[in-house]
Amino acid sequence: MKSTDWLCxxxxxxxxxxxxxxxxHFHHLMRWCHESWEESxxxxxxxxxxxxxxxxxxxxxxxxxxxxxxxxxxFFSPIRVGDDLSVKLVPTKINLRxxxxxxxxxxxxxxxxxxxxxxxxxxxxxxxxxxxxxKAIDRWLEAxxxxxxxxxx
Amino acid sequence: MKSTDWLCxxxxxxxxxxxxxxxxHFHHLMRWCHESWEESxxxxxxxxxxxxxxxxxxxxxxxxxxxxxxxxxxFFSPIRVGDDLSVKLVPTKINLRxxxxxxxxxxxxxxxxxxxxxxxxxxxxxxxxxxxxxKAIDRWLEAxxxxxxxxxx
Amino acid sequence: MKSTDWLCxxxxxxxxxxxxxxxxHFHHLMRWCHESWEESxxxxxxxxxxxxxxxxxxxxxxxxxxxxxxxxxxFFSPIRVGDDLSVKLVPTKINLRxxxxxxxxxxxxxxxxxxxxxxxxxxxxxxxxxxxxxKAIDRWLEAxxxxxxxxxx
Amino acid sequence: MKSTDWLCxxxxxxxxxxxxxxxxHFHHLMRWCHESWEESxxxxxxxxxxxxxxxxxxxxxxxxxxxxxxxxxxFFSPIRVGDDLSVKLVPTKINLRxxxxxxxxxxxxxxxxxxxxxxxxxxxxxxxxxxxxxKAIDRWLEAxxxxxxxxxx
Numbered sequence: 001m002k003s004t005d006w007l008c009x010x011x012x013x014x015x016x017x018x019x020x021x022x023x024x025h026f027h028h029l030m031r032w033c034h035e036s037w038e039e040s041x042x043x044x045x046x047x048x049x050x051x052x053x054x055x056x057x058x059x060x061x062x063x064x065x066x067x068x069x070x071x072x073x074x075f076f077s078p079i080r081v082g083d084d085l086s087v088k089l090v091p092t093k094i095n096l097r098x099x100x101x102x103x104x105x106x107x108x109x110x111x112x113x114x115x116x117x118x119x120x121x122x123x124x125x126x127x128x129x130x131x132x133x134x135k136a137i138d139r140w141l142e143a144x145x146x147x148x149x150x151x152x153x
Numbered sequence: 154m155k156s157t158d159w160l161c162x163x164x165x166x167x168x169x170x171x172x173x174x175x176x177x178h179f180h181h182l183m184r185w186c187h188e189s190w191e192e193s194x195x196x197x198x199x200x201x202x203x204x205x206x207x208x209x210x211x212x213x214x215x216x217x218x219x220x221x222x223x224x225x226x227x228f229f230s231p232i233r234v235g236d237d238l239s240v241k242l243v244p245t246k247i248n249l250r251x252x253x254x255x256x257x258x259x260x261x262x263x264x265x266x267x268x269x270x271x272x273x274x275x276x277x278x279x280x281x282x283x284x285x286x287x288k289a290i291d292r293w294l295e296a297x298x299x300x301x302x303x304x305x306x
Numbered sequence: 307m308k309s310t311d312w313l314c315x316x317x318x319x320x321x322x323x324x325x326x327x328x329x330x331h332f333h334h335l336m337r338w339c340h341e342s343w344e345e346s347x348x349x350x351x352x353x354x355x356x357x358x359x360x361x362x363x364x365x366x367x368x369x370x371x372x373x374x375x376x377x378x379x380x381f382f383s384p385i386r387v388g389d390d391l392s393v394k395l396v397p398t399k400i401n402l403r404x405x406x407x408x409x410x411x412x413x414x415x416x417x418x419x420x421x422x423x424x425x426x427x428x429x430x431x432x433x434x435x436x437x438x439x440x441k442a443i444d445r446w447l448e449a450x451x452x453x454x455x456x457x458x459x
Numbered sequence: 460m461k462s463t464d465w466l467c468x469x470x471x472x473x474x475x476x477x478x479x480x481x482x483x484h485f486h487h488l489m490r491w492c493h494e495s496w497e498e499s500x501x502x503x504x505x506x507x508x509x510x511x512x513x514x515x516x517x518x519x520x521x522x523x524x525x526x527x528x529x530x531x532x533x534f535f536s537p538i539r540v541g542d543d544l545s546v547k548l549v550p551t552k553i554n555l556r557x558x559x560x561x562x563x564x565x566x567x568x569x570x571x572x573x574x575x576x577x578x579x580x581x582x583x584x585x586x587x588x589x590x591x592x593x594k595a596i597d598r599w600l601e602a603x604x605x606x607x608x609x610x611x612x
Contacts, residue, residue: 012501014494015511016178020171020234020359021431022366022514026374026424027169027340030333035473042471048541052474053208053326055481058279060211060328068332072378081173082507118332125327126211165348167341168358173512174584175361175519179527179577180489187486188320195318201388205321206479208328213481221485225531235354271485278480322486324479326540331475359514364585366517387479432517 006043007090007144009036011105013083023078030071033103033116036087044143046136064134066120069098073116083107091144097122097130099141159196160243160297162189164258166236176231183224186256186269189240197296199289217287219273222251226269236260244297250275250283252294312349313396313450315342317411319389329384336377339409339422342393350449352442370440372426375404379422389413397450403428403436405447465502466549466603468495472542482537489530492562492575495546503602505595523593525579528557532575542566550603556581556589558600
């Protein structure tokens, strides 16, 4: 695996992502971001069930959730069915209890067509209080940060 | 409330439901069906939290789930943004542990543009076994059945 | 119709809007916003087909599109299935060619659970250039602006 | 490329595909089917823009559409976040103007967790009449059919 593999993904636009104006309907970009984040952690080596709750025997499998407190997106160019986008992730740890990921969508490796930002908090779901980020997220944030430094040298 | 109010609903097609062919993208119809079922039970007087699990203090609020085991849909005419559809629900109890709902989508009260069928089972989530339908569902099924008889007289 | 009817709508949270954490999955809020905007214009008296392109005889029915160039959302409290939200729209005309709408989601009329902002530009699709907002949008923006002044008196 | 590469795909379940019951919300399976069909044709060598209309200069780029006239799905086992599913496509040409694809979803290569069927017609959008399937679809159907014969030998 190349050092930055888990921070530069690919996404092909599907027909159901478009609307009758012939280009993507805006909110699908937010879904793409979250799915790219999941894919990034998966490639890095974190299991989905260690981060995202499932429900087994009527109980949530996890006591820490990572709800989104803020999201935003900017759209620069129309995005069409079949477009083969690269998705670059730039994660940043804000403090012990929160982090954000910037997502940059490019066509043909150089043209930015959209960007987005999603900010998460860690919550202890039993106590309904903020808590420290799960260790797996910390590892992913640190490795991503290190990669950005190396890429910029 | 008229006797059949909870079995004949309205749905206006939104722009995000369309794709670049200019008509609805097919799978949104399945979402409309489920949302119509929820709306029907709400109008009839059943609270969403008595039927659909939420998660409070890390535990699921309900021990009975109603998973879908089968769904199908037929599309007869293009459906466009702004179309003001009527949605008729025809629920049927299959046995103590399962039921299905037929959904008929009409434009201008007479032209069928699509229909769908969704079949549910009741599952005790702690035991992972089928179980009897919740009493609230039984009441809704019986009242709906009675209405259909009255309507056909 | 009361003066502000088209700027204060209602939305009941559906089961498909939730994820396995037991609360709404974030990006559905963006869909709710767009659908609320469509509902607002519909109640005000603007036909969907005068604003949103459909495709008839292989041609787009409109030459002006209103693409979204920016969107953002903040989440303050968990939103659960069955929650009966009020959705307040605060539209603002930015200039001749663009406008934005702020959306405020409240539970029980007083508790803000989320807010969002969506900014649109008018584009002449044949020329791929910005253009003036459609007259119908201008009317809706002016009427909404007037209502806000009256409400704040 | 192995002979059947384009008929046996992979899909990892994402968090936004689940609902508060802790498993996938049913209608996402329909989206997965359509996206798998698009991915299959893409791997086989068919460009999305040769099959799916986009809108350029206010005109639809294609005169043939492939609307869905029927879809159905059966669900055999709960599907959870992170599940790494294989998706097998079994396309069948019904006649000159229509075809269907069966989709089989498996966990760990042997356990069927869901299956689905989607049936398409070819429509000349300018004339609003059925027409022959596009040549690219015919090629994909024939190659797929040949593969199924080889696989079963």
